[in-house]
Amino acid sequence: xxxxxxxxxxxxxxxxxxxxxxxxxxxxxxxxxxxxxxxxxxxxxxxxxxxxxxxxxxxxxxxxxxxxxxxxxxxxxxxxxxxxxxxxxxxxxxxxxxxxxxxxxxxxxxxxxxxxxxxxxxxxxxxxxxxxxxxxxxxxxxxxxxxxxxxxxxxxxxxxxxxxxxxxxxxxxxxxxxxxxxxxxxxxxxxxxxxxxxxxxxxxxxxxxxxxxxxxxxxxxxxxxxxxxxxxxxxxxxxxxxxxxxxxxxxxxxxxxxxxxxxxxxxxxxxxxxxxxxxxxxxxxxxxxxxxxxxxxxxxxxxxxxxxxxxxxxxxxxxxxxxxxxxxxxxxxxxxxxxxxxxxxxxxxxxxxxxxxxxxxxxxxxxxxxxxxxxxxxxxxxxxxxxxxxxxxxxxxxxxxxxxxxxxxxxxxxxxxxxxxxxxxxxxxxxxxxxxxxxxxxxxxxxxxxxxxxxxxxxxxxxxxxxxxxxxxxxxxxxxxxxxxxxxxxxxxxxxxxxxxxxxxxxxxxxxxxxxxxxxxxxxxxxxxxxxxxxxxxxxxxxxxxxxxxxxxxxxxxxxxxxxxxxxxxxxxxxxxxxxxxxxxxxxxxxxxxxxxxxxxxxxxxxxxxxxxxxxxxxxxxxxxxxxxxxxxxxxxxxxxxxxxxxxxxxxxxxxxxxxxxxxxxxxxxxxxxxxxxxxxxxxxxxxxxxxxxxxxxxxxxxxxxxxxxxxxxxxxxxxxxxxxxxxxxxxxxxxx
Amino acid sequence: xxxxxxxxxxxxxxxxxxxxxxxxxxxxxxxxxxxxxxxxxxxxxxxxxxxxxxxxxxxxxxxxxxxxxxxxxxxxxxxxxxxxxxxxxxxxxxxxxxxxxxxxxxxxxxxxxx
Numbered sequence: 001x002x003x004x005x006x007x008x009x010x011x012x013x014x015x016x017x018x019x020x021x022x023x024x025x026x027x028x029x030x031x032x033x034x035x036x037x038x039x040x041x042x043x044x045x046x047x048x049x050x051x052x053x054x055x056x057x058x059x060x061x062x063x064x065x066x067x068x069x070x071x072x073x074x075x076x077x078x079x080x081x082x083x084x085x086x087x088x089x090x091x092x093x094x095x096x097x098x099x100x101x102x103x104x105x106x107x108x109x110x111x112x113x114x115x116x117x118x119x120x121x122x123x124x125x126x127x128x129x130x131x132x133x134x135x136x137x138x139x140x141x142x143x144x145x146x147x148x149x150x151x152x153x154x155x156x157x158x159x160x161x162x163x164x165x166x167x168x169x170x171x172x173x174x175x176x177x178x179x180x181x182x183x184x185x186x187x188x189x190x191x192x193x194x195x196x197x198x199x200x201x202x203x204x205x206x207x208x209x210x211x212x213x214x215x216x217x218x219x220x221x222x223x224x225x226x227x228x229x230x231x232x233x234x235x236x237x238x239x240x241x242x243x244x245x246x247x248x249x250x251x252x253x254x255x256x257x258x259x260x261x262x263x264x265x266x267x268x269x270x271x272x273x274x275x276x277x278x279x280x281x282x283x284x285x286x287x288x289x290x291x292x293x294x295x296x297x298x299x300x301x302x303x304x305x306x307x308x309x310x311x312x313x314x315x316x317x318x319x320x321x322x323x324x325x326x327x328x329x330x331x332x333x334x335x336x337x338x339x340x341x342x343x344x345x346x347x348x349x350x351x352x353x354x355x356x357x358x359x360x361x362x363x364x365x366x367x368x369x370x371x372x373x374x375x376x377x378x379x380x381x382x383x384x385x386x387x388x389x390x391x392x393x394x395x396x397x398x399x400x401x402x403x404x405x406x407x408x409x410x411x412x413x414x415x416x417x418x419x420x421x422x423x424x425x426x427x428x429x430x431x432x433x434x435x436x437x438x439x440x441x442x443x444x445x446x447x448x449x450x451x452x453x454x455x456x457x458x459x460x461x462x463x464x465x466x467x468x469x470x471x472x473x474x475x476x477x478x479x480x481x482x483x484x485x486x487x488x489x490x491x492x493x494x495x496x497x498x499x500x501x502x503x504x505x506x507x508x509x510x511x512x513x514x515x516x517x518x519x520x521x522x523x524x525x526x527x528x529x530x531x532x533x534x535x536x537x538x539x540x541x542x543x544x545x546x547x548x549x550x551x552x553x554x555x556x557x558x559x560x561x562x563x564x565x566x567x568x569x570x571x572x573x574x575x576x577x578x579x580x581x582x583x584x585x586x587x588x589x590x591x592x593x594x595x596x597x598x599x600x601x602x603x604x605x606x607x608x609x610x611x612x613x614x615x616x617x618x619x620x621x622x623x624x625x626x627x628x629x630x631x632x633x634x635x636x637x638x639x640x641x642x643x644x645x646x647x648x649x650x651x652x653x654x655x656x657x658x659x660x661x662x663x664x665x666x667x668x669x670x671x672x673x674x675x676x677x678x679x680x681x682x683x684x685x686x687x688x689x690x691x692x693x694x695x696x697x698x699x700x701x702x703x704x705x706x707x708x709x710x711x712x713x714x715x716x717x718x719x720x721x722x723x724x725x726x727x728x729x730x731x732x733x734x735x736x737x
Numbered sequence: 738x739x740x741x742x743x744x745x746x747x748x749x750x751x752x753x754x755x756x757x758x759x760x761x762x763x764x765x766x767x768x769x770x771x772x773x774x775x776x777x778x779x780x781x782x783x784x785x786x787x788x789x790x791x792x793x794x795x796x797x798x799x800x801x802x803x804x805x806x807x808x809x810x811x812x813x814x815x816x817x818x819x820x821x822x823x824x825x826x827x828x829x830x831x832x833x834x835x836x837x838x839x840x841x842x843x844x845x846x847x848x849x850x851x
Contacts, residue, residue: 307808308778308782308804308808311808313807324800325796325800328803328804331803331807332803332814332815333814335811335812335813335814337812337813337814337817338814338817339813339814339817339820339821661823662799662802662819663816663819663820663823665795665798665799666799666815666816666819668795669792669795669796669799673792673796692791692792693791693792696791696792696794696795697788697791700785700787700791700794700795701787703783703798704785706842707776707779707780707842708838708839708842710775710776710779710783711772711775711776711835711838712835712838712839713802714802714819714822714823714826715822715823715826715831715835716823716826716827718832718835718836720836721835721836721839724839724843725839
């Protein structure tokens with residue numbers, strides 16, 4: 001008799017399955033006569049320990065995931081572990097035996113919910129069980145978050161409380177282990193998300209970020225996190241990194257601006273968004289209607305396009321009758337061939353650590369998260385992040401490489417949140433002027449922990465490292481962090497407190513003093529090459545904010561000095577040739593080192609024009625063009641950013657030649673005139689229209705003056721001819737005397 | 738069987754070579770239908786209206802390039818063709834040619850010619 005394909009295949013060794021199943025069965029079950037009551041097996045504790053041993057000695061040792069899969073199929077978590085927790089909770093947690101069982105359950109729960117990630121050393125078994133485990137973990141999360149009115153999270157915290165209460169000096173390794181288990185379980189819960197590629201079951205809402213946040217609020221997980229974060233320096237030294245991870249996974253992708261709106265504003269915003277979407281759709285329809293055929297589909301129009309040399313092309317359809325532009329558009333669209341493009345290996349390891357994908361929260365979750373964020377800023381920002389930074393710098397044992405990315409992103413997010421909160425407070429003060437007028441304005445002390453010299457050094461070094469190592473996702477997080485620091489400092493300079501002003505002045509001085517920083521920002525924006533939209537967004541924003549602030553700062557401080565590296569090759573050679581003549585060599589080399597150090601770094605007067613001119617090259621233009629190509633998805637802030645850059649290029653730096661390229665012209669033209677143009681009712685559209693018009697006008701004028709531009713329009717300009725094309729004469733060089 | 742001795746049953750291997758795929762490369766770009774033609778026709782055909790007609794001028798310019806590209810390399814879509822040509826522009830030979838085209842129109846060169 002025939003067996004269906006794959007029917008007889010055993011994914012898991014049957015013996016293993018039998019062992020695991022018998023253990024799960026022996027653990028306990030629902031009693032026959034008292035069906036809603038879970039009854040523990042006689043040797044439940046030993047069973048739990050055996051299961052744990054199986055996980056360790058079979059799965060981990062042999063790099064399989066078989067036992068984890070069997071446990072999933074046997075419904076261990078939802079069928080046994082969770083009922084045991086509620087049993088422990090309802091027995092008022094007195095019995096020592098039950099406490100040990102609860103702890104053993106927790107010990108199982110943590111590895112079972114551990115996020116499955118794609119990594120380098122995956123075996124066949126990993127690949128085989130991967131989707132199943134992802135799927136089953138979601139159901140674990142669902143069980144943990146919502147099961148009637150049972151509070152599993154609270155129960156789990158309860159397991160850790162005795163260990164928390166012990167002062168750090170008296171804590172045993174076992175206590176530390178328990179705390180670790182509790183925190184890692186919380187982290188796992190936040191991380192688990194339904195895989196978008198697996199079939200949806202229709203109840204994603206129960207395991208969404210919103211559900212997690214609401215459960216955290218309702219079951220005092222937030223209170224626990226706040227307590228630990230604010231005491232991270234004293235009582236919870238080793239837990240800082242896990243706490244950071246929890247925070248990161250809570251806030252990644254959440255839009256700060258929306259979070260800090262009140263409900264009315266948010267719903268207004270949502271209505272606005274819906275409105276813009278509807279408008280977009282109707283404008284799409286309008287555009288289609290403009291070119292839609294007015295007769296039936298078989299009306300059969302065909303036209304000739306007359307071309308040079310008495311040639312003609314044929315195009316069919318009535319829509320091409322009225323407009324030459326539409327005709328050519330259709331000719332282009334009918335071509336089948338596409339330019340072969342290099343396939344890029346998508347980075348999969350960013351699965352759980354991706355922060356560029358936006359996360360949506362419902363209104364309850366927004367309120368809860370905002371409350372948490374505000375309390376966190378008030379109490380825990382400085383202690384936690386200072387501590388984590390030290391751990392990262394020291395490369396402590398508990399730190400894994402991904403943590404630094406999480407650190408920078410989370411810092412950036414909370415800095416933005418702090419600014420949003422301030423803006424909101426000011427708004428409220430303006431609204432009901434009188435009563436709060438006497439209140440003292442807040443200083444920036446709450447976030448001072450990341451505005452010190454050590455953080456800048458760490459940030460600079462990490463940026464340089466990730467840039468050199470091509471760790472683009474890390475660099476993305478670091479750029480966001482740097483941008484937010486700049487913006488925060490910027491806001492500090494407008495603070496009414498003298499102290500803040502002074503500090504801001506100092507920080508700015510430090511940031512802008514090093515010329516290596518300037519060069520790094522420049523290098524990053526120059527080196528963009530298909531790293532994805534999130535990266536593109538971050539790097540354009542950084543260069544935009546950086547340039548603008550530096551411009552203003554150098555205007556205010558006319559005699560600003562920077563520390564620059566200078567090449568002193570000639571002098572080096574001189575020093576080398578003169579060195580052997582010295583008799584006391586050891587002493588001389590010491591001196592030389594000092595002199596050398598003085599020589600390599602030299603202060604000189606800062607010239608903003610020179611720096612701005614450095615940003616004015618074809619590579620940077622290409623980066624911004626790549627960014628502008630997303631114009632249909634960009635918001636007005638982002639469009640403004642690109643607009644300002646092109647404006648700077650064309651009119652402040654007088655290098656409009658860099659923009660004279662057919663593909664750029666094509667892009668600008670499409671943005672204004674379509675098909676698929678920007679929404680013309682927005683104010684930013686007017687600015688772009690004006691900019692495009694001015695650039696085109698210049699281009700046409702230049703073409704008339706210098707016909708060679710007709711060919712040069714096809715290419716990126718060469719440095720040697722750039723100046724001539726712009727000004728019509730060679731650069732005047734002073735005749736050497 | 739007489740066929741056997743005549744070798745009629747032996748299979749004759751016919752290896753067909755694929756036709757070489759047309760490419761947009763330096764040679765094509767510099768051939769008569771390439772940039773020389775672009776320069777020639779631009780002088781004759783491109784007339785702009787100037788101030789106040791920026792977008793229609795831009796459209797005219799884009800159409801001019803599109804038709805030229807369609808003649809030069811009909812396979813590629815406009816945007817694809819532009820990217821390919823832009824890449825070619827980094828070649829040594831093309832850079833020399835480009836500099837020559839610019840030198841052609843420089844005032845000093847014109848003075849020399851006359």
